[in-house]
Amino acid sequence: TAVKHEWGAELNAQRIEESLQQDTTITHVGVIHHETTTGRLNNLSMVGILAHRYGKILLVDGVSSFGGEELNFEEWNVGAIAATANKCLHGIPGISFVVARRELLDQTDFQPRSVYLNLREYYRQQEGGGTPFTHSVQVLYALDEALKEFHEQGGWRARHEKYRQLAQSIRTRAQELGIKMYLEGGMLAVTLTALRLPANLSYQTLHDHLKAAGFVIYAGQGDAGKVMFRIANMGEIEKVDIDRLFLAIKELL
Known part of the structure; x- marks a missing residue:
């Protein structure tokens, strides 16, 4: 059962609860924490409470939030979350993982x-002490080092705060140039900002200009690709990089 929402809208608790009430065959509730096409951060706490109320297991896509946003397994009743070594953990691409409650993996009806x-x-x-397949060893070593660095720097709270400051810098600089946010309100992620393309400026022109200046941005997906672009601030990025980025953008305006 899919509970559909308008593009970029916040999750509607009433509609989710109605689906749980009406469809008794539902066993799990799946949700994306950070919806990267728009920068929307979905309310896991609310979804987790509803899932628990109706005896369902909450499964989370945390690919672009794990390590950078708050994740409370106990209070939000998370059964399992899938994530990746890169993104907020600052590893390199090549391996993903699932953090799950042991009792779920021990279930006898697991198919x-x-x-x-x-x-x-x-x-x-x-x-x-083993694995079912041979993994890319260098990727695992890189993840191990990234996790050590993650903890040395203060864990998710410290990383979240750094991302928050960078995201705020992006949004402030965009506003100064008259570039509007794609989403005007509600819960937003600190790892990515979706912005509306300035009038008379195509995404391709903006992308190519910034790439020549040493920056890579992302297009919107689907129809949104015609009206918006995205800037991510995960990884080893500092405020000086944001300043240089917007100087390059200003050259086109």
Whole structure:
């Protein structure tokens, strides 16, 4: 059962609860924490409370929020969350992982849909000190170092605060140039900002100009690609980089 919302809208608690009440076959509730096409941060606390109220397991896509946004497993009743080594953890692409409650993986009615994505087998092998397949070792070493750095720098709270300051700098500089936010209100992620394209400026022109200046931005997806662009501030990015980025943007306006 899909609970659909308008593009960029915040999650509607009433509609989610109505679906849980009406469809008794639902066993799990899946939600994306940070919706990267718009920069919307979905309210996991609300969804988790509803899932718990109706005895459902909450599954979270935390690919672009894990390590950079608050995630409370206990209070939000999270059953499992999928994430990746890069993005907020500052590792390199090449490996993803699932953090799950052990009791879910121990369930006897667990039916894997594929060999490669059999989480129970990964879990069983991990408990024995192994893996079901040969991983890219250098990616694991990079993740190990990234996690050490993550904790040395203060964990998710410190990283969240750094991202928040960078995101605020992006949004302030954009406003100074008359560039509007794609989303005007509600919960927004601190890792990415979606902005409306200035009048008479195509995304391709903006992208090519910034790439020549040493920056890479992202287009909107679907129809939004015609009216917006996205700036991410994950990774080793400092305020001076944001300043240089907007100097380059200003050259086109």
